[in-house]
Structure formats: C-alpha cells, structure tokens
Amino acid sequence: MGGSQAAVAAAFARERWLLPRRYDAARARALERFLREDLPRASFYAPHAGRALHELPVVDKRTVLADFAAFNRYGIGLEQALAVAEAAERSRDFTDTLPGGVTVGLSSGTTGTRGVFLVSEEESRLWAGILLGQMMAPASLRALTSRPLRVALFLRANSNLYETLDSRRVRFSWHDLTQPVEDHLPDLPGTDVLVAPASVLRRIAAAKPAGLRPIQVISVAETLEPDDEAVIRAAFGRPVEQIYQATEGLLAVSCPTGRLHLNEGHVHVEPQWIDHRRFHPVVTDFTRTTQLVVRHRLDDVLLAAPGPCPCGRPGRSIAAVLGRADDVLLLGDVPVYPDVLRHAVALAGELGDYRIEQHGDEWRVAVTGAQAGISRVGAEVTRLAERLRAAPPVVVPMAWPAEAPDQKRRRIRRVS
Ligand SMILES: [Zn+2]
Numbered sequence: 001m002g003g004s005q006a007a008v009a010a011a012f013a014r015e016r017w018l019l020p021r022r023y024d025a026a027r028a029r030a031l032e033r034f035l036r037e038d039l040p041r042a043s044f045y046a047p048h049a050g051r052a053l054h055e056l057p058v059v060d061k062r063t064v065l066a067d068f069a070a071f072n073r074y075g076i077g078l079e080q081a082l083a084v085a086e087a088a089e090r091s092r093d094f095t096d097t098l099p100g101g102v103t104v105g106l107s108s109g110t111t112g113t114r115g116v117f118l119v120s121e122e123e124s125r126l127w128a129g130i131l132l133g134q135m136m137a138p139a140s141l142r143a144l145t146s147r148p149l150r151v152a153l154f155l156r157a158n159s160n161l162y163e164t165l166d167s168r169r170v171r172f173s174w175h176d177l178t179q180p181v182e183d184h185l186p187d188l189p190g191t192d193v194l195v196a197p198a199s200v201l202r203r204i205a206a207a208k209p210a211g212l213r214p215i216q217v218i219s220v221a222e223t224l225e226p227d228d229e230a231v232i233r234a235a236f237g238r239p240v241e242q243i244y245q246a247t248e249g250l251l252a253v254s255c256p257t258g259r260l261h262l263n264e265g266h267v268h269v270e271p272q273w274i275d276h277r278r279f280h281p282v283v284t285d286f287t288r289t290t291q292l293v294v295r296h297r298l299d300d301v302l303l304a305a306p307g308p309c310p311c312g313r314p315g316r317s318i319a320a321v322l323g324r325a326d327d328v329l330l331l332g333d334v335p336v337y338p339d340v341l342r343h344a345v346a347l348a349g350e351l352g353d354y355r356i357e358q359h360g361d362e363w364r365v366a367v368t369g370a371q372a373g374i375s376r377v378g379a380e381v382t383r384l385a386e387r388l389r390a391a392p393p394v395v396v397p398m399a400w401p402a403e404a405p406d407q408k409r410r411r412i413r414r415v416s
Contacts, residue, residue, distance in 0.1 A: 031268055034286035042292045044070035053268070058282055058295045061115060061247070072118050072291040074100055081116055102290055105247070115247030118291040126287060127250060130266065132170070134253045135193075135243065139215045143192055144169055152188060154181075154196030155221075177406040185209045195243075197222040198232075199409035205235035218243055222408050223323050225342060244321050246300070248293045249285045252318060259305050259317040269316070272297060277304050278322065278337065299325040301337065326414045329358045331390035338412045344384040348376040355401055358414040364398035371397065 031053065040049040044067060048056055064071050068078035076098055085104040098104060101121045119127070136144075143149055154175045175184045175196075181203050188194070188204070189211030195218045196204065204212075217232060218241045229240050244252040244260055249267055252260040262269050266287040271279035278301055285293040305319040323338040330336065345354065352368030354377070363381065367373040378395035385392035403409065 027264060027268065031284070031286045034289075038073075038286075038289045039292065039294065041073040041289070042071050043075065045292065045294065053284060053295070056295050058297050060297045060299075064296070065116070068116070073289060074098075074102065074118075076102065076118060078116065081118060085116065100290075117247045119288070120290045123288055123290060126266075130250055130263065131243070131253075134263075135216070135218065135241065137216050137241075140193060143215060149192050150190055151193040151195065152191040154184070154200050180405060182207070188212045192216070193218065194236075195220055197408065198224045198228045198240075201232045201240065202228050205232045208235050214238075216241060220245065222410075223321055223327075223338070225411070227342075227346070242321075246283075246298060248283045248296050248298065249288065251281070251283065252321075255309060255311040255313055255317075257309060257311045259309050259311070259319060260321070261309065261313055261315060261317045264315045270295070271302075271304065274301065274335075277306075277319075278302065279304060280325070301325060301328060303339070323410070323412065327410060327412050329356070329363065329393075329412065329414050331385055331388060331393060334388050334390040336384070336388065340384070341381075341412055344380045345377055348373060348380045351377070354411060355398075356412045357398065357401070358393070359416050361394055363393040363395050365395055366398050366400045368400070 035051070035053060039045045045056070065078060068081065069075045081098065081104045084098055085106050088104075089106065098118070102118050103121070103124060105117045105119065106115065140149055148169055148171045151170060151172050152175060153172055154177055173187060173191075175187070177197075177200070181200055185204070185207055186209070188209050191212060191214050193216045194201070194204070194212075194214040198219045199222060201217060201219055214236060215238075217236050217238060219228075219232075220243045224240060224242055232240050239256075239258070242252075242254040242260055243250070250263050251267060251269070252262050254260050266285060268284040268286060270282040270284075272282055273279045281298050281300060281302055283293060283296045283298060301322040301324065303319040303322055305317045308314075309317045320339065327338045328335050329341060341356070345351070345356070350369055351373040354368070354373075355366045356377075357364045365374045365377050367377070374395070374397045381395055382392040
C-alpha cells in the first residue's frame with residue numbers, strides 16, 4: 001500500500017473509531033495528571049517532564065529491557081528483578097517481593113525476549129478489582145450471594161498478583177501449566193468460572209470431566225480462534241469470553257456481543273494503523289506508577305471494530321486480537337494476516353490441528369490428521385496468493401514442532 005493510500009485508510013479508520021467527547025475528557029484529565037506528576041519519577045522520562053504524550057518517544061520491549069531501571073520509580077535493575085522472579089519460578093513459591101512491596105512478574109514469552117514487569121501491592125489490588133468488576137457476569141454475581149464463587153485459573157506462573165484475588169467470597173485455584181492439563185482435570189468439577197489459554201480450554205472441552213458446568217468460560221493469553229471458540233462453546237453450552245492482557249497491563253475484555261472493549265479507564269491506546277482496520281496498539285497505562293508504561297508499541301495486530309458497540313458500553317472496541325507481528329506471513333512484500341490465512345486453511349477440509357511456519361520462500365505445514373491435508377492446504381494457499389496478486393510460496397510438509405506444555409500455542413508463525 002502506497003504512503004498516501006495508507007494515510008487515507010488511517011484517516012478513515014480514525015473517523016470510524018471516534019470516542020464520545022464527554023467520555024474522552026475525563027480520561028484526558030487523568031492522563032495529563034499522570035504525565036505531570038508520575039512520569040518524571042522514572043529517570044528515562046526525567047528529561048521529558050512537561051511534554052505532551054505525542055511528544056514522548058515510542059518504546060518497545062527491547063527498549064525497556066535494555067534500560068530497565070530507568071523505567072521504574074525505584075531504579076530496580078533487570079538482574080535484581082529477574083533473580084527474584086526466577087527463584088520464585090523454580091521454587092513455585094511466589095510470595096517473595098522486592099523493596100517497597102514490589103512484585104515481579106514474567107510474561108509468558110513465545111519466542112525471544114520474555115517480558116518482565118514490576119507492580120506494587122496497590123496496583124495488583126487495582127488490577128484484581130478491574131478484572132473482577134469487568135468480567136463478573138450477572139449469573140456469577142448471583143452465585144456469589146449464596147456461596148463462595150469458585151474460579152479456576154490455568155496460568156503459566158502464579159504470582160502475588162493472583163493471590164491478591166483470593167477472598168472468602170471468591171475462591172481461586174491456581175493450575176500450573178508446567179504440569180500436564182490431564183493432572184488438573186479431577187480438581188475441576190464444581191468450578192464456576194474457568195480461566196485458561198484457548199488451547200487449554202479446548203483440551204478441557206474435549207475431556208469434559210463429569211460435574212464441570214462452569215457459569216463462565218474465559219480465554220486468556222492466546223489468540224482465541226473462531227474454530228476453538230465453536231468447540232469450547234459447544235462443550236460448555238456458553239460463549240467463550242476473553243481477557244486480553246499483556247505485560248503492559250489489562251488491555252481489553254470481551255462483552256456479550258463478542259467484541260473486546262479497550263480498558264480505557266486505565267489505559268490509553270494509540271492505534272498505529274497497518275491498513276484501514278488493523279493496527280498495532282501503542283499503550284500508555286496512566287494508572288500504573290511503579291513501572292511506567294508510556295507509549296509502548298506492542299507487536300500484536302488488532303482488528304478495530306467500527307462504530308459504537310451494540311452492547312451500549314461507551315468507548316472503543318476491537319473485533320479481535322489477530323496475533324503478533326510474526327504471526328503475519330509474507331508473500332514477497334504482501335502481508336498475509338493470520339485471520340485471512342485461517343480462512344483459507346479452513347477451506348482445506350478436515351486437518352485435525354495444524355501448524356504453519358514460514359522459512360523464507362518455504363511455508364512448512366504440519367497436520368495431526370491425514371497427510372493428504374498438507375497438499376490441500378498448499379492448493380488453498382496458492383489460490384489465496386492469486387487473490388492477493390502475489391507469488392505463491394513453496395508448501396512443504398514438516399514434522400510436528402516440539403512445544404512445551406506451558407508454551408503459548410501459535411498455529412501460524414513467521415520464523416524467517
Ligand atoms: Zn460491547
């Protein structure tokens with residue numbers, strides 16, 4: 001797409017993605033106060049005191065890891081933070097904190113650098129409040145009045161963050177993803193709210209332990225693909241809700257219409273438009289003051305949803321989290337977005353599960369079903385390339401890639 005065409009697409013997208021003015025004003029005041037009072041406390045931002053948001057540098061995970069101490073108000077270094085976090089991961093005891101009651105979290109990295117984040121006790125309470133406030137469905141709240149609500153969390157790492165959530169009214173059980181999912185199944189009957197990555201929900205749905213009839217099923221940490229949603233929905237008889245969270249904070253939660261509402265009461269998202277609907281979020285969290293998240297550009301590709309949401313909730317919403325930048329494959333310089341590729345793969349018929357990796361001109365495909373599926377994928381990919389007016393890739397079979405049980409599932413991935 002040419003430069004001017006991209007500019008038009010971006011302007012169009014902005015127009016369709018406007019916020020009601022009154023709603024915007026309160027957020028603008030909170031953001032201004034944050035920039036004035038909290039920003040200069042981290043040494044990276046000291047030279048930028050008094051500047052408007054759009055004048056501040058856009059940073060990413062690498063920038064922050066390279067100069068970690070400069071992005072938090074206590075000057076805690078990366079080695080110190082990692083030492084505490086890794087000791088906790090090894091012992092599976094997550095009660096240790098840094099000076100000032102600061103907790104370290106590690107984000108479940110897929111490839112390359114892991115995210116490291118610091119939060120204060122107050123911030124983790126706030127996070128818990130937002131999460132519960134936004135996610136609790138009326139049925140769960142009704143259940144709460146008569147008995148404690150049982151919430152099962154399947155997460156890669158526990159942390160003080162999740163223990164903050166535990167109370168007499170809400171009982172959390174934490175299920176360590178470094179252990180096989182099957183080991184956790186006997187504990188699940190009686191669970192009211194089931195929270196897990198999409199691939200784990202799908203495995204629980206397939207096993208469907210007797211006595212597991214959750215009121216809410218919530219997908220976290222991985223892209224929830226439409227076919228997974230359909231299988232999980234059918235197994236539990238209810239739609240799958242979503243929480244979109246990153247190291248940079250709680251970014252969005254789904255509503256009954258299936259859209260994801262940005263957490264705009266706490267996070268300001270600037271879209272970096274890729275085309276007329278897809279964008280990378282540039283995130284500023286104006287409620288976190290321990291580790292500053294200011295204009296962090298995420299690798300994720302989001303799909304904007306046009307106009308106000310039919311559910312009536314104000315603010316901007318997205319239709320889907322499509323994946324990460326390296327989930328976007330390339331045919332020469334033509335991007336093939338994961339949602340587009342998934343549609344094409346769906347036309348190839350029954351494959352079982354599948355993986356597609358791009359290595360240069362070669363797209364390597366693995367399927368759990370009959371191997372004939374691979375050539376059908378090849379045919380659909382060739383048709384897709386024709387529609388995109390790009391040269392088709394060389395599609396070859398590959399062995400099923402090794403994946404650790406706690407690794408985020410990614411069906412589509414650009415390796416090189
Ligand atoms: Zn909505």
